Amino acid sequence: MDLFDAVAGSGRASTDFAGRSVHSQSHHWCTPPQYVAAVKRVFGGEIGLDPCSNRESVVKAKCEFMLPETDGLAEEWNFPSIYVNPPYGADRARRTTIRDWFAKCVASRTEYGSQVIALVPVATNTSHWKQYVFGAADAVCFLYDTRLRFLVNGNTDNKGAPMACAMIYWGDGFTAFESVFSAFGAVVSLESLKKSSQNARQRQKAKEMFLFDFNSLKLRSRKSASGERVASAY
Ligand SMILES: C[S@@+](CC[C@H](N)C(=O)[O-])C[C@H]1O[C@@H](n2cnc3c(N)ncnc32)[C@H](O)[C@@H]1O
Numbered sequence: 001m002d003l004f005d006a007v008a009g010s011g012r013a014s015t016d017f018a019g020r021s022v023h024s025q026s027h028h029w030c031t032p033p034q035y036v037a038a039v040k041r042v043f044g045g046e047i048g049l050d051p052c053s054n055r056e057s058v059v060k061a062k063c064e065f066m067l068p069e070t071d072g073l074a075e076e077w078n079f080p081s082i083y084v085n086p087p088y089g090a091d092r093a094r095r096t097t098i099r100d101w102f103a104k105c106v107a108s109r110t111e112y113g114s115q116v117i118a119l120v121p122v123a124t125n126t127s128h129w130k131q132y133v134f135g136a137a138d139a140v141c142f143l144y145d146t147r148l149r150f151l152v153n154g155n156t157d158n159k160g161a162p163m164a165c166a167m168i169y170w171g172d173g174f175t176a177f178e179s180v181f182s183a184f185g186a187v188v189s190l191e192s193l194k195k196s197s198q199n200a201r202q203r204q205k206a207k208e209m210f211l212f213d214f215n216s217l218k219l220r221s222r223k224s225a226s227g228e229r230v231a232s233a234y
Contacts, residue, residue: 048079115171
């Protein structure tokens with residue numbers, strides 16, 4: 001299962017991507033070497049984890065999770081630097097989608113302080129972009145490639161991918177990310193967006209706590225007015 005969700009038994013891959021049906025014979029769309037080199041430069045020389053690798057990939061992270069032995073989504077991603085070029089289609093057998101890979105990127109950043117870069121299709125109207133990119137990432141590089149040429153079976157795919165792609169960055173090294181990736185696309189800091197969504201979440205939490213206290217107070221005064229025994233919550 002890969003860039004384009006494999007249609008079981010057909011040997012052909014297909015997905016409805018951003019409203020377009022796309023077909024491909026490939027199951028392994030690997031990162032081209034110039035992007036592998038760029039990611040390594042941001043990370044200071046090496047990639048700690050590639051959680052969804054395959055035998056043809058040139059990413060060569062220190063640790064690689066690979067099917068069928070290791071399901072990358074079922075593992076802990078406790079590594080200082082992680083590069084993810086996930087399967088873009090849904091995996092029906094495991095009942096996962098690209099959203100699960102985004103969630104793991106954010107979890108490894110928040111739980112382990114990992115630096116994470118993900119190569120993904122641009123899909124700014126999806127809930128996973130809104131939640132995990134606009135609400136949690138530190139930067140994005142919208143790649144200039146008209147058609148990104150992935151590696152297929154070790155060779156450059158001449159047709160290239162039909163959709164726009166981006167590198168998403170979760171980490172505290174914006175300067176390094178920007179200096180490396182500005183050669184490949186438009187780099188945008190998401191810091192203020194992340195802060196405002198964190199503030200919005202805090203405001204929502206405070207509102208919920210206030211409503212909870214207010215409702216308990218109302219309940220308490222109703223009970224005491226009717227002469228019932230009141231639990232000493234205050
Ligand atoms: C788009 S390719 C990227 C390969 C490699 N990371 C790279 O960038 O060169 C995605 C790969 O994820 C692998 N994959 C899919 N689901 C996986 C899972 N649950 N655990 C580990 N690998 C998985 C597929 O076999 C496929 O080779």
